[in-house]
């Protein structure tokens with residue numbers, strides 16, 4: 001059990017006391033950090049309860065709340081990005097720098113990915129999408145591709161199952177037909193299990209995925225509907241195209257983090273990134289830790305998003 005760290009009379013410690021409490025008149029689930037039952041325990045009118053139970057209650061202005069798990073300093077829970085995309089780059093360089101085989105770089109990347117998901121969930125992020133394998137990655141040495149395919153199975157069997165135990169949902173993007181049959185089967189099982197109403201953060205894994213693939217597939221689906229007379233050419237608009245992308249139902253990334261110092265998006269979610277805030281870090285993915293995540297989220301919270309408008 002965690003120890004009590006500080007009192008929270010109104011909202012987060014970073015929240016100015018003169019501002020209106022975020023959850024003053026509404027359900028506590030609107031306060032992202034509190035919506036995660038694993039991340040905090042609240043003291044509510046002299047009784048301790050988990051955030052999940054607190055959700056069923058209503059707060060009054062004079063309720064005293066004790067947050068058991070500390071929310072990182074410098075982060076505003078209410079300004080958290082809803083969807084964080086991550087291009088997990090630099091596994092091989094990480095291994096090479098240490099004189100290790102490439103496989104160990106990917107293994108270290110797998111550990112960093114699991115921790116990333118746990119931390120994002122803790123901070124109230126709703127969706128984390130990760131680019132695990134692009135449609136171009138097949139040109140890598142056969143041995144590495146084979147390792148990655150079996151490693152993905154290993155991670156999905158162990159880590160993602162564990163994440164689902166944390167109330168997270170796991171789903172996949174990309175063309176599955178080229179993946180090994182056993183991996184395809186595993187992915188389907190995980191997604192079916194997802195239907196078993198987990199309510200926590202969503203982890204979306206891009207596997208044999210790319211932005212161009214996604215847009216091309218969507219275009220074909222629409223073209224077929226036009227050919228069959230289900231849709232007219234004039235029905236085609238941005239919203240319709242979005243509905244035919246694999247990410248339909250998932251909000252566009254608010255923040256995209258790419259590790260390893262490369263300054264490109266490498267065919268990841270090309271449509272969806274139109275107004276995403278981009279952050280490039282000079283760190284190899286296996287070294288990406290909680291402090292880096294907090295720094296990235298804090299940097300995001302400093303950005304002013306204008307979506308082409310003129311709000312200053």
Ligand SMILES: CC(C)=CCC/C(C)=C/CC/C(C)=C/COP(=O)(O)OP(=O)(O)O
Pocket residue numbers: 088089090091092093094106109110113130131132133137151152153155156205260
């Ligand atoms: C199930 C699941 C999603 C597991 C996650 C494992 C994981 C982190 C996979 C990423 C693989 C990959 C192509 C990384 C990019 O670094 P790189 O190999 O391109 O490294 P480099 O830029 O140094 O060459």
